[in-house]
Amino acid sequence: MNIDSSAIANFISGISLTVSTVTLYFFIRDRSKQKYAIANEYTKQLLEWHSMTVEVLIKLRSCSAENKEDLLSRLSTQIEKGRFYFPNINKDDGFGLEKPTAYQGYRNLTLDFLVYSYNLFNKKNCQDFHDHAVILQREFTSNIFQILRPKELLNEIKFLTDKFYASNEIFEDFLSKEANAQIFTHHKS
Incomplete structure (x- = not known):
């Protein structure tokens, strides 16, 4: 098996590029x-x-x-x-x-x-x-x-955790559910 010096140089360059890319990725992520x-x-x-x-x-x-x-x-x-x-x-x-x-x-x-x-x-x-x-x-x-900017913060947290930590409902949404509407309508009078 005959390996010439340009193949070795290309191999070393490839490894160097890979190590540099991985290092850059971790640097940016840590930053x-x-x-x-x-x-x-x-x-x-x-x-x-x-x-x-x-x-x-x-x-x-x-x-x-x-x-x-x-x-x-x-x-x-x-x-x-x-x-x-x-x-x-x-x-x-x-x-x-x-x-x-x-x-x-x-x-x-x-x-x-x-x-x-x-x-x-x-x-x-x-x-x-x-x-x-x-x-x-x-x-x-x-x-x-x-x-x-709490809305932006919640979206960033959702991006990082895949969970949204706030409800997008208002009280009218709550009342639109029949059981809730009956309870609150009954207590109004």
Whole structure:
């Protein structure tokens, strides 16, 4: 059997190409996993911060004067923590340059909803602004919703796990089932 040097070179080149391709595949796959892990951790932290903040906002809407100061303090703390998720915006006009670094520029809209809520709840007649507080909270949640894009996240999870972790039904779909409609119609009267 006579093997020439070009056949050996082709064989080695083929093995090198295969090893390089496999290495590239695993590198890209691991990189994707790392990106997903980073995004997942950020999402988790942001949702935790959002949850704690909304809890304070809801309690403030129904609070008594005795625990209002504690809740306002907690809301102020959440605003400060939020600066790390939503840093001020620099519009290159020098606004706020005399302030410490975290406060230079214009406050992010997401935090403005919270600051406005703080100022509203700090008023003596804050109960008169209940509807305003609800609107501010909904806008705050909507900003977080736009950032985290839960529908896209659910689709990505479905792609990765072959399972969709949400129902695509609304209450009318539930009521369209005869047994459910009878129960709820009976209890309406």
